[in-house]
Amino acid sequence: MKTHIISIGDELLIGQVVNTNASWMAAELNKNNIDVTRVITISDDGQDIETSIRKSMAEADVVLVTGGLGPTKDDITKHTLAKMFNSELIIHEPSLENVSSYFAKRNLPLTEINRQQALVPACCRPFRNMVGTAPTMWFESEGKVVVSMPGVPFEMQWMMTHHIIPELIKRLGHEVIIHKTILTFGIGESFLADKIEAWELALPKNFKLAYLPQAGKVRLRITAHGSDREELLRFVEQEVVKLNAIIGDNIYGYDDEPMASIVGNLLRERHMTLATAESCTGGLVGHEIVSVPGSSGYYKGGIVAYSNEIKHALLGVSEETLARYTAVSRETAIEMAEGCRRALGADCAIATTGISGPGGGTEENPVGTVWIAVSDGKNTVAEKYVFTTTREQHQLRTANQAIFNLWLQLRNKQ
Numbered sequence: 001m002k003t004h005i006i007s008i009g010d011e012l013l014i015g016q017v018v019n020t021n022a023s024w025m026a027a028e029l030n031k032n033n034i035d036v037t038r039v040i041t042i043s044d045d046g047q048d049i050e051t052s053i054r055k056s057m058a059e060a061d062v063v064l065v066t067g068g069l070g071p072t073k074d075d076i077t078k079h080t081l082a083k084m085f086n087s088e089l090i091i092h093e094p095s096l097e098n099v100s101s102y103f104a105k106r107n108l109p110l111t112e113i114n115r116q117q118a119l120v121p122a123c124c125r126p127f128r129n130m131v132g133t134a135p136t137m138w139f140e141s142e143g144k145v146v147v148s149m150p151g152v153p154f155e156m157q158w159m160m161t162h163h164i165i166p167e168l169i170k171r172l173g174h175e176v177i178i179h180k181t182i183l184t185f186g187i188g189e190s191f192l193a194d195k196i197e198a199w200e201l202a203l204p205k206n207f208k209l210a211y212l213p214q215a216g217k218v219r220l221r222i223t224a225h226g227s228d229r230e231e232l233l234r235f236v237e238q239e240v241v242k243l244n245a246i247i248g249d250n251i252y253g254y255d256d257e258p259m260a261s262i263v264g265n266l267l268r269e270r271h272m273t274l275a276t277a278e279s280c281t282g283g284l285v286g287h288e289i290v291s292v293p294g295s296s297g298y299y300k301g302g303i304v305a306y307s308n309e310i311k312h313a314l315l316g317v318s319e320e321t322l323a324r325y326t327a328v329s330r331e332t333a334i335e336m337a338e339g340c341r342r343a344l345g346a347d348c349a350i351a352t353t354g355i356s357g358p359g360g361g362t363e364e365n366p367v368g369t370v371w372i373a374v375s376d377g378k379n380t381v382a383e384k385y386v387f388t389t390t391r392e393q394h395q396l397r398t399a400n401q402a403i404f405n406l407w408l409q410l411r412n413k414q
C-alpha cells in the first residue's frame with residue numbers, strides 16, 4: 001500500500017515550525033506495514049493543495065494530509081477538498097456537539113467562526129475529534145483514499161492512532177514490511193560501501209539498503225517486503241549474520257539504540273563505573289552518557305577542564321607535561337583520563353582534549369586535532385584524530401568517537 005504524506009503550512013516552508021508530524025506519521029505507518037513512499041510540504045494555497053493531492057492520488061493508494069483545518073481565513077484545506085470532490089459543505093452534528101462542548105467547558109461563547117469547524121464536505125466520512133475541534137475527513141475516489149487531518153500534533157496523533165491506522169490496516173491484505181538498522185562507527189560511508197559492495201549486490205530483490213551517515217556513524221537500514229513475517233525476519237537475520245562477518249568490528253548495535261545506551265549496558269553488566277574529563281567537548285560526552293535513563297547507576301560524574309590550570313589542579317596533569325607536550329597531546333590525554341578516574345573514584349574514564357577551531361591550530365596540531373584517552377584501571381589507550389569539520393561537528397564527532405572507543409575497550413576487556 002503506497003502512501004504519500006502531504007504537510008500544509010507556510011510556517012513549515014519558512015522553517016518557523018519543524019515538521020514533526022511527517023516524521024511521526026511515517027514511523028507509525030511503517031510499524032504497521034504501511035509503506036510511505038513520499039513526503040511533501042506545501043503552502044497554504046488552494047491550487048497547490050489541489051495539485052499536490054491529485055498528483056499523489058495518481059501515484060499512491062493513500063494520501064494523508066495534515067494542516068489547514070483551523071477556524072481562520074488562511075485555513076483553506078476543507079474548502080479546497082469540497083471543491084475538488086464537487087461536494088457541498090454540511091454540518092457534521094457530532095462534531096458540532098464536540099465544538100459546543102469544547103467552548104462550554106471553558107465558559108466561552110460558540111461564535112459563528114468556531115461553529116464552522118463542524119462543516120465537512122458531504123461526500124466525506126468524518127471522524128469526530130475528541131481532543132480538539134476540527135474533525136478528520138476521509139474521502140474515497142476511484143479506489144484511492146484521501147484523509148485530511150488537523151495539523152496540531154497531538155490531535156493528528158490521536159486521530160491516526162484511534163481511527164486512521166486501524167482503518168488502513170483493514171485494507172492491507174498480507175503485505176509485510178520489515179526494517180532492520182545496523183549501527184556502524186569508525187568507517188566512512190564511501191569506504192563502507194566499497195567494503196560491503198558484493199554483499200549489497202547479492203541482496204534479494206525484495207530487499208533495499210539505505211545509508212544514513214551522521215557524525216562518524218553510518219546507519220545501514222535494510223527494508224524488506226514480503227507476505228510471510230516470520231520468513232522475512234529469518235531472511236533479514238541471515239543477511240545481518242553475513243554482514244557481521246564482513247564489518248563486525250564496526251558494528252556496535254542495532255535499530256535505534258543510542259551508542260551511550262549500549263555502553264551503559266556493558267558498564268551495568270560488568271558492575272563498572274565511569275567518569276569523564278573533557279576539554280574541547282565541554283561536557284558533551286557527559287551529556288550523551290546522562291541522556292540514557294538509569295545512567296546514575298554507573299556514571300560518577302565529569303570534570304570540564306578547559307584551561308590548563310584546571311587540568312593541573314583537578315585532574316593532576318603535571319605542569320611539566322603541559323609545558324613540554326602541550327594540552328593537545330597523547331601525554332596530556334592519558335594523564336587527564338587517569339587523573340579523572342582517581343579523582344572521582346571510577347573504574348574507567350574518558351578524556352578528550354583538542355582544537356575545535358576555528359582558530360588555535362598549529363602546524364603540529366591543526367584545527368580539528370583531538371586526542372581521546374580511555375582508562376580502565378589496567379590500561380590507558382590514547383588515540384589521535386583529525387576531524388576537519390565545523391566547530392560544532394568537531395565536538396559532536398569527538399564525543400561520539402570517545403564513547404565508541406570506550407565501547408571497544410570494554411568489549412575487548414574479558
